[in-house]
Amino acid sequence: MPFEDVNKDLDERRAKVLKMGKPAILEKMKNEGLLNARERLDYLFDKGSFVESGMLATASRPEVRDKAPADGKIAGYGKINGRWAASVSNDFSVMGASSALINLKKMKHIKDVANKRGMPIVWLGESSGSRMPDRMGAQGRVIIAQDPYEYRRMRETPWITAQLGACYGSSTWYACMSDFVVMRKGATMAVASSRVTSMAINQPVSNEELGGWKMHTSTSGLVDVAVDTDEEALDICKQFLSYLPSHHMEAPPVAPVPAGSDTAIEKIVDIVPEERQKVYNMRHAVEVIADRDSVFEMKPRYGRSVLTSLARLNGHTVGFLASNPLYKGGAADPDGCCKAASFIVFCDSFNIPIIMLVDVPGFLIGVDGERKAAPGKIMNWMNALSLATVPKLSVILRKSYGQAYINMAGNKGSDEMALWPTADVGFMDPHTGVNVVFGMKQEDDPELFAKRVEELQRDAAPWELAAMYEAQDVIKPQETRQHLINMLEVHRLRMTNGVGEHLMRTWPTSIV
Numbered sequence: 001m002p003f004e005d006v007n008k009d010l011d012e013r014r015a016k017v018l019k020m021g022k023p024a025i026l027e028k029m030k031n032e033g034l035l036n037a038r039e040r041l042d043y044l045f046d047k048g049s050f051v052e053s054g055m056l057a058t059a060s061r062p063e064v065r066d067k068a069p070a071d072g073k074i075a076g077y078g079k080i081n082g083r084w085a086a087s088v089s090n091d092f093s094v095m096g097a098s099s100a101l102i103n104l105k106k107m108k109h110i111k112d113v114a115n116k117r118g119m120p121i122v123w124l125g126e127s128s129g130s131r132m133p134d135r136m137g138a139q140g141r142v143i144i145a146q147d148p149y150e151y152r153r154m155r156e157t158p159w160i161t162a163q164l165g166a167c168y169g170s171s172t173w174y175a176c177m178s179d180f181v182v183m184r185k186g187a188t189m190a191v192a193s194s195r196v197t198s199m200a201i202n203q204p205v206s207n208e209e210l211g212g213w214k215m216h217t218s219t220s221g222l223v224d225v226a227v228d229t230d231e232e233a234l235d236i237c238k239q240f241l242s243y244l245p246s247h248h249m250e251a252p253p254v255a256p257v258p259a260g261s262d263t264a265i266e267k268i269v270d271i272v273p274e275e276r277q278k279v280y281n282m283r284h285a286v287e288v289i290a291d292r293d294s295v296f297e298m299k300p301r302y303g304r305s306v307l308t309s310l311a312r313l314n315g316h317t318v319g320f321l322a323s324n325p326l327y328k329g330g331a332a333d334p335d336g337c338c339k340a341a342s343f344i345v346f347c348d349s350f351n352i353p354i355i356m357l358v359d360v361p362g363f364l365i366g367v368d369g370e371r372k373a374a375p376g377k378i379m380n381w382m383n384a385l386s387l388a389t390v391p392k393l394s395v396i397l398r399k400s401y402g403q404a405y406i407n408m409a410g411n412k413g414s415d416e417m418a419l420w421p422t423a424d425v426g427f428m429d430p431h432t433g434v435n436v437v438f439g440m441k442q443e444d445d446p447e448l449f450a451k452r453v454e455e456l457q458r459d460a461a462p463w464e465l466a467a468m469y470e471a472q473d474v475i476k477p478q479e480t481r482q483h484l485i486n487m488l489e490v491h492r493l494r495m496t497n498g499v500g501e502h503l504m505r506t507w508p509t510s511i512v
Contacts (some may be wrong), residue, residue: 017055017069021093029093035230037074037091040124040164044087044234045078052076054106059095061134068094072127073103075110077119080238083246086114089124092165096128099170100135107170108147118247120158122237123178129169129192153177155349155505157247160240162233163187163223166207176222176510179346180240180298182233183213183223221302221335222510243296243310243317244350248505251351251498252317257291261314264288265481272359272477274422276398282307282324282357285397289357289481291315299339305329305364306336308343310352314485316492319347322357323408331364332404337377340407344384345507351499353391353488356409362402381407384507389500391415391491393484396423396462397477411470416487418473418480419462 020026020036029036035043041050053076059068072094077086088107090097114121151173153159161175163183172189175181183189190197190211198205208214213226227233245252264287271284287295290311297309304327309320321343323330332340347354363369363378385392385407394414405425406413419425465471475483492498 013056020069020091021067021072021095023093025093033229034164036093037089037097037124037126040162040230040234041074041076041078041087041089043231044122044124044237045080045085046082050076050078053109054102057102057106059131060101064095070094071100071103071106072097073106075106077113080120080122080241083241084117085120085122085241085246086110087122087124090126090171092126092128095131096166097126097171098128098131100131104147104150104170108150115154115156118157118249120160120241120244120246122241123159123161123171123174125161125163125167125171125175125189126165126187127167127169127171151177153506153509155179155248155502158241158244158350159509160237162230162237163189164230164233166193167211168193178509179350180237181216181223182236183216183226184230184233185213185226185228188212189216189222217299217301219302221299221338224298225300239296240310243312243352248350248502249499254315255291255294255312257312257315258293261291262481264292265478268477268480272397272422276424279325279329281326282322282330282359283309285357286311286320286322289313289484290318290320295320298343303333303335303337303339306332306340308339313355313481313488316488317352318484318488319343319352319354320357321354321408323360325359328364330360330399331362332360332378332407333364334369334372334374334377337363337374337381337407341377341381341384342509344381344388345504348384348388348390348500348504349502351390353393353492354388354409355484356392356394356414358394358396358400358405358408358410359398360401360404360408361399362404378403378407384504385409385413387503389503391488393487393491394418395475395480395484396420396425396471398422398424400425415491416473417471418475418483419465419471420477420480421462421474422477423462423465423474425462425465 026036055070057071058065059071070091072091074089074091077084088110159178161178161181163175163181165187167187167189172191175189188207188211194205194207194210197210213223216223217226225236227236243252267288268285272280283297286309290313294312295309299308305324307322307324311318311320321340344354363374392409392414394409394417396419400408400410462474466474
C-alpha cells in the first residue's frame with residue numbers, strides 16, 4: 001500500500017480517537033464548565049509538549065472495540081513548567097473510564113517509564129471502577145492484578161492525583177497511593193458508587209456523604225485540598241510539583257527569593273503572644289519566616305492542631321511541621337499524629353529538610369483518643385522522626401510539654417534546636433504541675449502556690465536547657481529566619497547532592 005494511503009488511514013484512525021467517547025457525556029461536561037480528559041491534559045502540560053502513549057489502544061473484547069477509543073484512559077508525557085512529567089487522564093466518555101486489561105497495561109507502562117526515567121506522575125481521576133463483564137467470573141480473575149507490583153509504592157518519583165468527577169476503583173486506589181490529592185468540589189471518591197453502596201447496606205447514601213470533599217478533607221484525611229474548578233485543581237498540581245524534585249535521587253529545585261522576604265520577620269512579635277494561654281494562628285508565623293508568598297499548606301482541614309506546609313527558605317524547599325495553637329490549643333490529637341508522621345515520611349522521601357516550630361501543650365488525651373489508638377499513632381510519629389535522614393531543625397517558641405517535646409524533635413531529635421526567650425520546656429503547665437507534684441491547689445495557700453509555680457517556671461526556662469547545651473542557641477524571635485537559613489546551609493553539607501537515605505520509602509502513603 002502506498003505511503004499516501006497508509007498515512008491517510010493513520011490520520012483517520014487518530015481523528016476517530018480524538019473524537020473520544022459518547023458525545024452526550026462530552027456535551028454535558030462542557031455545559032457544566034468541566035474539562036474533558038484531553039482538555040485536562042492540554043491545560044496541565046506546557047503548550048504543545050504532550051506526547052501520547054497508546055493512542056490507538058482499544059478494548060480487548062471484540063464486541064466493544066469500536067466503542068473504546070484509547071480504551072478510556074489517555075496516557076503520555078509532557079512538560080510542566082519545563083520539566084518532564086507523566087500522566088494518565090481518565091476519559092469518562094468512554095465506558096465510564098472503567099478499568100480493563102488494555103488500559104491497565106497502559107497505566108503500568110507509564111508507571112514503569114516514570115520510575116525508571118525519573119518523572120513525576122499526575123493521575124487525573126474520574127472512573128466508574130472495574131469494567132463489566134470483563135472482570136466477572138474466572139476469566140475476570142485471570143486478568144486482574146496481572147502486575148504483582150501494581151500497588152507497591154517505592155516513592156521513586158512524586159505522585160499527584162486530581163479527583164475531578166466520580167472516582168471509584170483505580171481512581172480511588174491511586175489517589176490513596178499518591179503524595180498529594182486535590183479534589184474538585186462535586187467530585188466523589190469511594191470504593192464503590194453510592195448506588196452500589198446503598199444496595200449493599202440497604203439504606204440510602206448520597207455521593208457527598210459517601211466520599212465528598214468535606215468528608216475527605218476533614219475526616220478521612222485522604223484529600224489534601226478541595227477547589228471549585230478543574231482548572232484550579234490542575235493549577236494546584238503544577239504548584240505542588242514546583243516544590244519537588246523530579247525524582248528521589250535529586251534535590252528539590254531552587255527558586256529566586258522574592259523581594260521583601262527578609263523584612264517580614266519583624267512582624268512575628270505581633271503574631272505570637274508572649275502569654276502562653278493566648279492562641280494565634282501558626283500559619284501566620286510560618287508566612288513571615290518563609291520566603292514571601294511561598295507557603296503551600298497540606299491538609300489544612302485535617303488534624304488542625306498540627307500544621308504541615310511546604311514553603312521556601314532563601315529559595316530552597318523546606319517542610320514546616322508546626323503546632324497550631326488556634327486549634328485545640330496546639331495539642332496533637334490522633335489525626336494530627338497521622339498527619340505529622342505522613343508529612344515527615346513525605347519530606348524525607350523527596351529530600352526536603354524539616355523545620356519544626358513548637359508551641360505544644362502535649363497530646364490531646366481522653367477516651368476518644370485512646371479508642372483511636374493515640375499511643376500507636378504517637379509512636380508512628382516518633383518512628384518516622386527517628387528514621388528521617390534529611391536535616392531537621394527545631395525552634396521552641398513557647399510551650400513544649402511532655403512526650404510532645406520529643407515528638408517535636410526536642411534535644412537529640414533534631415540536628416539543631418533553638419529556643420526563644422519565651423520557651424517553656426516543663427512537663428506541663430506550671431499551675432497544673434504544682435497540683436500534680438505537690439498535691440496542692442491555689443486556694444489552699446495562694447502564697448505558697450505562687451512560690452511553687454515560680455520554682456517550676458525557673459526549672460523550665462530556656463536558660464537552663466541552653467546552659468546544659470541540650471539546646472544549641474537561644475534566639476530572639478526576629479532572628480528566627482536567619483538562624484534557620486544559616487543552619488540549613490550547614491546541615492545540607494552532610495548530604496550527597498542534597499539527597500537523603502530514604503529509609504521510609506516503603507512506608508504506607510495513605511493515613512494510618
